[in-house]
Amino acid sequence: MTQAGRRPGTSETREEILSAARRLFGERGYDGTTIRAMAAEAGVNPALVHHFFGTKEQVFVAALDFPFNPAEAFQRIMPGPRHEFGQRVVHYFLTVWNNPQTREPLLALIRSATTNEQAATTFRQFVGATLLGRVADALRIPRLELNAAMAQMVGVALLRYVIKIEPLASASDDEIVQLVAPIIQRYIDGG
Amino acid sequence: MTQAGRRPGTSETREEILSAARRLFGERGYDGTTIRAMAAEAGVNPALVHHFFGTKEQVFVAALDFPFNPAEAFQRIMPGPRHEFGQRVVHYFLTVWNNPQTREPLLALIRSATTNEQAATTFRQFVGATLLGRVADALRIPRLELNAAMAQMVGVALLRYVIKIEPLASASDDEIVQLVAPIIQRYIDGG
Known part of the structure; x- marks a missing residue:
């Protein structure tokens, strides 16, 4: 994959996805939370969540500052x-x-x-x-x-x-x- | 031991000893707390602490509502x-x-x-x-x-x-x- 140039708003978008993920994991648990729901909550395309983080597991590790992967x-x-x-x-x-x-x-x-x-x-x-x-x-x-x-x-x-x-x-x-x-x-x- | 008649203030004294014990256990830990210190803190004779509770261990169980003896x-x-x-x-x-x-x-x-x-x-x-x-x-x-x-x-x-x-x-x-x-x-x- 080629390195995408830094776009304005990228880190804010990333942060918005993480905070949407934290809210959803907190309310619905791990099993009840989907990438699609996080994307909707953050107002972005699900593909962008995959692009930033990969899998749901990886969003979780990033969002909850989980101590081990x-x-x-x-x-x-x-x-x-x-x-x-x-x-x-x-x-x-x-x-x-x-x-x-x-x-x-x-x-x-x-x-x-x-x-x-x-x-x-x-x-x-x-x-x-x-x-x-x-x-x-x-x-x-x-x-x-x-x-x-x-x-x-x-x-x-x-x-x-x-x-x-x-x-x-x-x-x-x-x-x-x-x-x-x-x-x-x-x-x-x-x- | 004969049953002592209910004296006025007995349950208050018991409660004062327990609350002194809770304070001391909280501040000094289990090892650093003595029956003598509890008695001094509660303003009673150490013999009275023994009379009410027995040993330090028993005061601890009573004071901290410890779930098992x-x-x-x-x-x-x-x-x-x-x-x-x-x-x-x-x-x-x-x-x-x-x-x-x-x-x-x-x-x-x-x-x-x-x-x-x-x-x-x-x-x-x-x-x-x-x-x-x-x-x-x-x-x-x-x-x-x-x-x-x-x-x-x-x-x-x-x-x-x-x-x-x-x-x-x-x-x-x-x-x-x-x-x-x-x-x-x-x-x-x-x-």
Whole structure:
């Protein structure tokens, strides 16, 4: 694709689409929001939304300043032997949580999902559609086991980075991998 | 002990002690608050605090309307064979979370611990001193493994009851026990 010259109003249009998207995701959740509806709300052609952002998933990441990109996460955790999946997931998880630039928005996300029912719904639909669904399909793992593996990691994040319970908060990354990766692997392997 | 006749002002005194306790726990955390300090703050004799509530732990449970009593939890999960500890813990956990009367205050606790650093500290110190410490001592489990087992359960609570991710949210209690109890047991048994 050739680089389009900067047109007047481009960044304003982009911003208008994002703010329309935020409103719609907030009101209707992830599943209930379409590119077409965002475009109508922002008064632009749907093709322009695709042109600026690509997919609905990408609009969501941009609009909600989402701390990680599910497509990138998927690319980071999938390649490699299946019996090392647990290790790769826990390593990636630590990378995301150890970096203050991604940790802070993740904390904000947990806060809003625990205080606001609509935020919880949106988060659930988004993560389900973009990450859990893909991983479950690619590895053919039952969803329930995948949920439980995610719960193990979310719980570690909460106790290690938010509640800061000891010795979990001060444990090294290697200790966390040794502790948690076999559990994730066990869920993947089916107990 | 003989039942003391109802004296005028008894319930007011009790309320004053509780509100002094809430202030001190809020400012100094669990570890930094003593019965003596509460008594001084409320302008009563420390013996009166013991008379009304018993221990610091019990004042805390009463003052913060804490959704479960650690001493009672300990009594519920400890008796029985060691190899069924995982099952007992998960059953107790489901009892507490399935009951709206204890679920709501637990949710409030998670919300305040994720939004307020002092609340997180107080929660950490209280749970560490009253429940995790006792269980770790009684079963001689390393604290790190116990933290990870707690993380598994906290994560299940968050995804099942707050974010309501499927199929975890709709799974039966029996499915949750089958899914999670072996993990808790594995941490207890040392991997």
